Amino acid sequence: MSTTVVRLAAAGDAPGSGVFSVAAATTSAPALALDGICLSFGGIRALRDISFDVAPGEIRAIIGPNGAGKSSLVNVISGLYRADAGTVQIAGQAFARMPASRLAKIGVARTFQNLALFPGLTAAQNIASGLAFRRRSGLLAQVLGLSAARSESAREDEEVREIAAFLGIGGVLDRLVSTLPYGVQKQVDLARALVAEPNLLMLDEPMAGLTVTEKAEMAAHIRAVRDRTGLAIILIEHDIGVVMELSDRIAVLDHGVKIADGTPVEIRRDPEVIRAYLGAEAA
Amino acid sequence: MMDSPELLFAVEVAVGGLLSGVMYALVAIGFVLIYKTSGVLNFAQGAMVLFAALTFVSLVERQVPFWAAIAVTLVIMAGLGFAIERTVLRPLSNRSPMTLFMATLGLSYVIEGAAQLIWGTQVHRLDLGVSNAPFEVGGIFISTFDLVAAAIAAAMVSVLTLFFRYTRTGLSFRAVADDTFAAIAVGLRLGRIQGTVWTAAGVVALVAGLLWGARLGVQFSLSLVVLKALPVLVLGGFDSIVGAIVAGLVIGATEKLAEVYLGPFVGGGIESWFAYAVALVVLLVRPSGLFGKKLVERY
Amino acid sequence: MSLSADVPVAPPRVNLRALGLLALLAVAVLVVPVIASPYVIEAILLPFLALSLAGLGLNLLTGYGGQVSLGSAAFMAVGAFAAYNFQLRLGVSLPLAIVLAAATAAAIGVVFGLPSLRLRGFYLAVSTLAAQFFVQWALTKFSWFSNDSASGVVAAPRLTVASLDLDAPQGRYLFALTLVVGITFLVHRIVGSRAGVNLIAVRDDETAAKVIGVPVLRTKLVAFAISSAIIGVAGVIWAYAYLRTVEPAGFNLDRSFQVLFIIIIGGLATIRGAFLGAALIVVFPLLLARTSSFAFEGLVDAGVLKLVERVVLGLVIILFLIAEPNGLSAILGRATARLRAVLRRG
Numbered sequence: 066m067s068t069t070v071v072r073l074a075a076a077g078d079a080p081g082s083g084v085f086s087v088a089a090a091t092t093s094a095p096a097l098a099l100d101g102i103c104l105s106f107g108g109i110r111a112l113r114d115i116s117f118d119v120a121p122g123e124i125r126a127i128i129g130p131n132g133a134g135k136s137s138l139v140n141v142i143s144g145l146y147r148a149d150a151g152t153v154q155i156a157g158q159a160f161a162r163m164p165a166s167r168l169a170k171i172g173v174a175r176t177f178q179n180l181a182l183f184p185g186l187t188a189a190q191n192i193a194s195g196l197a198f199r200r201r202s203g204l205l206a207q208v209l210g211l212s213a214a215r216s217e218s219a220r221e222d223e224e225v226r227e228i229a230a231f232l233g234i235g236g237v238l239d240r241l242v243s244t245l246p247y248g249v250q251k252q253v254d255l256a257r258a259l260v261a262e263p264n265l266l267m268l269d270e271p272m273a274g275l276t277v278t279e280k281a282e283m284a285a286h287i288r289a290v291r292d293r294t295g296l297a298i299i300l301i302e303h304d305i306g307v308v309m310e311l312s313d314r315i316a317v318l319d320h321g322v323k324i325a326d327g328t329p330v331e332i333r334r335d336p337e338v339i340r341a342y343l344g345a346e347a348a
Numbered sequence: 349m350m351d352s353p354e355l356l357f358a359v360e361v362a363v364g365g366l367l368s369g370v371m372y373a374l375v376a377i378g379f380v381l382i383y384k385t386s387g388v389l390n391f392a393q394g395a396m397v398l399f400a401a402l403t404f405v406s407l408v409e410r411q412v413p414f415w416a417a418i419a420v421t422l423v424i425m426a427g428l429g430f431a432i433e434r435t436v437l438r439p440l441s442n443r444s445p446m447t448l449f450m451a452t453l454g455l456s457y458v459i460e461g462a463a464q465l466i467w468g469t470q471v472h473r474l475d476l477g478v479s480n481a482p483f484e485v486g487g488i489f490i491s492t493f494d495l496v497a498a499a500i501a502a503a504m505v506s507v508l509t510l511f512f513r514y515t516r517t518g519l520s521f522r523a524v525a526d527d528t529f530a531a532i533a534v535g536l537r538l539g540r541i542q543g544t545v546w547t548a549a550g551v552v553a554l555v556a557g558l559l560w561g562a563r564l565g566v567q568f569s570l571s572l573v574v575l576k577a578l579p580v581l582v583l584g585g586f587d588s589i590v591g592a593i594v595a596g597l598v599i600g601a602t603e604k605l606a607e608v609y610l611g612p613f614v615g616g617g618i619e620s621w622f623a624y625a626v627a628l629v630v631l632l633v634r635p636s637g638l639f640g641k642k643l644v645e646r647y
Numbered sequence: 648m649s650l651s652a653d654v655p656v657a658p659p660r661v662n663l664r665a666l667g668l669l670a671l672l673a674v675a676v677l678v679v680p681v682i683a684s685p686y687v688i689e690a691i692l693l694p695f696l697a698l699s700l701a702g703l704g705l706n707l708l709t710g711y712g713g714q715v716s717l718g719s720a721a722f723m724a725v726g727a728f729a730a731y732n733f734q735l736r737l738g739v740s741l742p743l744a745i746v747l748a749a750a751t752a753a754a755i756g757v758v759f760g761l762p763s764l765r766l767r768g769f770y771l772a773v774s775t776l777a778a779q780f781f782v783q784w785a786l787t788k789f790s791w792f793s794n795d796s797a798s799g800v801v802a803a804p805r806l807t808v809a810s811l812d813l814d815a816p817q818g819r820y821l822f823a824l825t826l827v828v829g830i831t832f833l834v835h836r837i838v839g840s841r842a843g844v845n846l847i848a849v850r851d852d853e854t855a856a857k858v859i860g861v862p863v864l865r866t867k868l869v870a871f872a873i874s875s876a877i878i879g880v881a882g883v884i885w886a887y888a889y890l891r892t893v894e895p896a897g898f899n900l901d902r903s904f905q906v907l908f909i910i911i912i913g914g915l916a917t918i919r920g921a922f923l924g925a926a927l928i929v930v931f932p933l934l935l936a937r938t939s940s941f942a943f944e945g946l947v948d949a950g951v952l953k954l955v956e957r958v959v960l961g962l963v964i965i966l967f968l969i970a971e972p973n974g975l976s977a978i979l980g981r982a983t984a985r986l987r988a989v990l991r992r993g
């Protein structure tokens with residue numbers, strides 16, 4: 066599989082190339098491939114033999130009822146949980162356990178279901194934290210205000226402003242994030258993930274708690290990000306309407322088992338899905 | 349089996365250590381009770397031990413009969429525990445656990461100071477009528493007092509266990525300990541349960557205060573038993589009564605053995621920090637202690 | 648674990664605030680040494696400066712970094728004894744001894760900070776007690792540290808920098824003030840830097856910080872190192888300038904709690920909080936003693952007074968935690984905001 070895709074500048078590329086600089090590259094591997102992932106807590110098997118892949122530039126949804134194992138899966142990919150078996154492959158590199166602290170360097174970013182922002186920091190500082198992984202100037206250089214540190218900060222501020230303007234939160238950058246409305250905080254969370262220019266972005270319930278208007282806005286952002294940067298997106302979401310509209314392919318989990326996988330059209334027709342998920346939800 | 353005198357001596361040291369470990373566990377259990385229901389590490393538990401012992405001994409010195417003094421102190425301790433819950437913990441109920449901890453730190457200052465303001469700062473002798481004469485079992489000597497203390501501790505743990513397993517309040521306590529939100533949702537009255545638990549912690553403090561007071565004399569330094577209980581708690585896990593007991597035994601025994609066999613090489617006095625070192629080493633392997641609930645992060 | 652999520656951030660009024668600080672500094676350098684009596688310097692200003700600095704160091708770790716430490720006094724002791732021994736054994740000058748003492752405290756801080764890489768919350772707080780007890784034990788047990796003095800108490804060397812003799816109260820005050828001002832400025836720079844932002848990120852949500860690529864381990868260890876170094880220098884001021892003796896006894900658990908109380912009362916995660924808290928902690932016992940001797944004419948003995956002090960201090964802590972978790976700093980912030988509003992209107 067060798068396709069020419071548009072992707073984000075990788076972490077190692079020249080810094081300051083901007084969030085939306087488009088670099089053509091050939092990739093032979095999927096952005097993410099899971100192979101036989103198993104996970105259990107105590108006696109409960111949260112994930113059983115899950116395999117699937119995400120192609121570069123694809124929006125890949127994972128749906129399923131509460132407790133199906135969606136968030137567990139994202140946590141395995143993030144390295145927060147250690148899978149009992151199976152491998153995670155990122156851009157061709159295989160991991161038995163994802164190193165959580167190097168996630169950003171590998172080119173993976175995520176948002177959090179329950180908004181894991183830093184309430185004691187401003188929106189700008191929150192977003193800039195997404196760039197900490199590639200920062201080179203040390204504490205001493207920063208404290209002494211050496212020019213390398215100053216220009217690095219300036220560059221970061223520029224990138225933060227750029228991404229904030231794109232998401233329409235440029236006006237609140239200097240506000241403490243805890244004083245912002247929930248919908249705006251969700252955008253800050255997204256900005257913090259995007260500013261790192263990841264190749265794979267995991268969105269854990271980005272629509273949860275949003276109003277209808279905010280949902281539409283968020284969906285537009287997600288699509289625009291993909292279209293402009295060609296990054297791969299894993300989307301965990303309860304709002305089926307949003308999922309059907311946004312995703313290229315959908316995997317359905319139920320009790321830790323993948324029961325279906327396919328395009329929105331296929332999933333809508335799948336009897337197993339209707340019974341286990343949509344049916345349960347309707348009942 | 350016990351042929352060499354060195355081995356015999358080592359066993360004797362270990363047994364002595366195990367029995368003092370029971371004393372550590374006794375204090376630690378008071379912490380666990382409160383931690384399980386309110387998630388607070390109650391630093392004031394040591395001050396409560398001091399307060400209990402000082403109140404009791406002062407009553408006895410004023411010619412109040414033994415059992416009457418116990419009863420009165422019991423009521424006072426229960427009242428104190430209840431009052432703390434109402435005036436300090438409740439206004440802080442939705443704040444971070446560390447904030448609550450700092451509040452109990454302040455509380456320990458208040459109780460220690462108040463106890464001594466009320467009853468004076470002199471050292472009191474506390475005689476529970478238990479002989480301290482050692483007796484011999486299979487060639488090793490065991491302190492009668494330590495054994496009685498261990499028995500009392502065992503009895504207390506049994507009573508607590510029965511209470512939590514078979515009474516309505518006890519069962520709701522367990523529900524709260526397992527899941528506060530769920531407990532609120534099904535309508536358990538959190539306030540009353542926490543009031544009860546603080547009362548129970550006051551009672552545990554009295555038992556610990558009597559036993560420790562009889563051993564060390566009743567004085568300010570009694571409140572420092574908290575510093576003996578903390579490594580026990582860390583080792584056992586803050587939320588496990590069983591953990592507190594096992595860790596108490598482990599720390600009691602290793603501490604005494606270390607004091608005897610390691611102490612001479614480093615100038616002695618290592619009991620001030622040795623327990624912490626033991627706890628730390630174990631924690632590096634198991635960050636939630638031996639029996640503590642594993643912290644599963646939800647993201 | 649988040650200690651204080653709701654730190655108020657005043658809108659930047661750099662020029663006005665900087666002017667105020669400069670004025671304050673000018674008074675501290677030019678006016679105070681002239682008008683302050685030796686008593687005021689020795690009983691109030693020197694302990695105030697030493698404890699402010701210790702509070703500043705702890706606030707970096709606990710207020711900004713969220714890592715609660717109950718072992719501050721141990722690092723004060725390390726600083727004091729290290730400076731003493733570097734001067735005694737290597738014959739280095741006082742400024743160099745202070746730098747080396749800070750480095751020693753930092754190194755030991757990192758060692759006792761290692762558990763923070765694995766432990767959180769109360770488990771970590773309790774493990775910092777290990778530092779408190781171990782350091783105190785080592786300094787008491789091994790008489791080498793106090794040059795084999797029989798009492799374990801040694802006189803601090805004369806305070807001289809280059810050819811400047813600072814041994815008089817005014818000199819000691821200026822010595823302490825210089826260190827405190829310099830380090831405070833450094834802390835101000837650290838807190839405003841990206842590293843400072845990382846520190847708060849780790850405090851507010853460690854897991855999220857790790858996943859998005861904030862170097863959590865490094866951030867924590869650096870926080871322990873810098874915090875311990877600053878507290879170590881506070882120890883040097885305490886021993887050299889305030890007590891003028893180097894001894895382990897004063898660096899006990901109560902001192903550690905005192906430093907913690909300073910930042911709770913003053914305001915977590917603020918620079919001025921350490922100063923406000925230290926001022927209250929130093930002045931309050933003196934006020935209490937004055938008041939009682941005035942009101943009861945010596946009927947209250949010193950022992951009772953100490954107990955009353957303990958009770959009131961405990962109550963103050965609880966009261967602040969309940970009513971003003973952001974401490975004196977927040978109260979001051981509101982007061983200045985009100986003053987500004989009045990001035991603007993008038």
